[in-house]
Every structure is written in C-alpha cells, then in structure tokens.
Amino acid sequence: MDEKDMGTDLARVLVTEDEINAKLRELAEQIDRDYEGRDVLLVGVLKGAVMVMADLARALHSPITMDWMAVSSYGSGTKSSGVVRILKDLDTDIADRHILVVEDIIDSGLTLSWMLANLASRGPASLEVCAFFRKPEAAKVDIPVKYLGFDIPNEFVVGYGLDYAERYRNLPFVGTLAEHVYSGGKPA
Numbered sequence: 128m129d130e131k132d133m134g135t136d137l138a139r140v141l142v143t144e145d146e147i148n149a150k151l152r153e154l155a156e157q158i159d160r161d162y163e164g165r166d167v168l169l170v171g172v173l174k175g176a177v178m179v180m181a182d183l184a185r186a187l188h189s190p191i192t193m194d195w196m197a198v199s200s201y202g203s204g205t206k207s208s209g210v211v212r213i214l215k216d217l218d219t220d221i222a223d224r225h226i227l228v229v230e231d232i233i234d235s236g237l238t239l240s241w242m243l244a245n246l247a248s249r250g251p252a253s254l255e256v257c258a259f260f261r262k263p264e265a266a267k268v269d270i271p272v273k274y275l276g277f278d279i280p281n282e283f284v285v286g287y288g289l290d291y292a293e294r295y296r297n298l299p300f301v302g303t304l305a306e307h308v309y310s311g312g313k314p315a
C-alpha cells in the first residue's frame with residue numbers, strides 16, 4: 128500500500144514517506160555530531176520503533192550497537208492504560224553506557240516516562256530520547272526529547288511502525304484511520 132493506493136482504511140496522510148526520509152537524515156546528522164567519539168547503544172522499544180530504529184541506524188555513521196526492550200501499555204486498543212509491563216528486558220548491562228532510547232511515538236508520555244525512570248536506575252553514562260512522532264496535546268507527563276521527528280495532532284495514527292490491533296505497521300507513511308475501521312463497519 129502506498130500513498131496513492133491507501134485502500135479504504137486510511138482517512139488522511141499526516142506525514143509522507145519523503146518527509147520521513149528527510150527527517151531521518153536530519154536526525155542522523157545531529158546524532159552523529161553529538162556522539163562523535165563515543166559508542167552509543169540505541170535502545171529500541173518494541174514493536175513500534177522497529178521501523179525508525181532500522182532506518183535511523185542505517186542513516187548513522189557513528190559506531191552503534193542496538194538492543195531492544197518490549198513494554199506494553201496499549202494492548203490492542205487506542206488508549207494507554209498507563210500500566211506498563213516489561214515483556215522483554217534488555218540483553219545488555221547499560222551501566223556507564225551512552226544510551227539513546229528510540230521510540231516511534233510519545234502520546235500520553237506514560238510509557239517513556241516509566242521506561243526512562245527504569246533505565247536511569249541502571250546507571251547509564253548518559254540517557255537521551257529520540258522520538259519520531261509526538262502528540263503535544265496528549266501529554267500527561269513531560270518527556271525531555273533531544274531528537275524529535277514530528278509533532279502531530281492528537282489523533283490516533285498508524286503506519287511507519289504504529290499499529291491498530293497490530294495492523295498497518297508496514298505503511299511507509301503515517302496517517303489516520305477511517306471511521307469504519309474502528310466501528311467494524313463496511314468502508315463508505
């Protein structure tokens with residue numbers, strides 16, 4: 128599915144594939160500059176951050192390693208429960224390491240707020256956040272984001288890693304879903 132052939136499930140494209148690729152290059156340049164001479168461990172948050180992690184890592188020239196954590200607060204719905212569970216912990220000891228957490232989206236901020244407190248308690252040398260999308264109007268807690276992709280409106284979005292009931296993660300752009308997808312009805 129691309130932007131010209133969205134099917135009937137998508138209502139509106141918010142960020143195009145070209146905009147995503149340009150932003151990745153911009154963020155990678157900044158990260159390369161900031162981490163010059165230091166080894167950085169990118170910590171991706173499964174599963175949403177898979178796309179941004181893979182693309183950002185390839186856009187970087189810095190020597191990086193990657194690790195993954197799986198936490199879940201949304202389940203199959205569209206609202207954060209605020210209750211964060213670790214489904215998979217890091218394989219790496221992050222004490223004295225430079226950690227850059229890579230997230231697809233900050234919505235309420237509850238997931239990342241919990242994760243940052245958890246990671247900080249492990250004694251990293253530094254701890255920063257790269258979030259590709261953020262919904263400023265949805266924030267319940269303030270998250271310090273050093274590398275930000277796009278601020279987007281307070282609507283449920285899918286694509287580029289973001290799912291609705293596990294679907295749409297593979298769209299190369301980000302958009303909103305048509306009403307019939309939520310209501311289970313037929314496309315208009």
Ligand SMILES: O=P(O)(O)OC[C@H]1O[C@H](OP(=O)(O)OP(=O)(O)O)[C@H](O)[C@@H]1O
Binds near residue numbers: 201202233237
């Ligand atoms: O700021 P918040 O309101 O906490 O929301 C953001 C989090 O919610 C989503 O994860 P989800 O729990 O859906 O898991 P997934 O990445 O596997 O889809 C998203 O990938 C972020 O991790």
Ligand code: HPA
Binds near residue numbers: 232289290
């Ligand atoms: O808008 C969203 N879409 C998909 N997953 C999400 N997780 C938090 N916010 C969102």
Ligand SMILES: [Mg+2]
Binds near residue numbers: 175201202289290
């Ligand atoms: Mg999800």
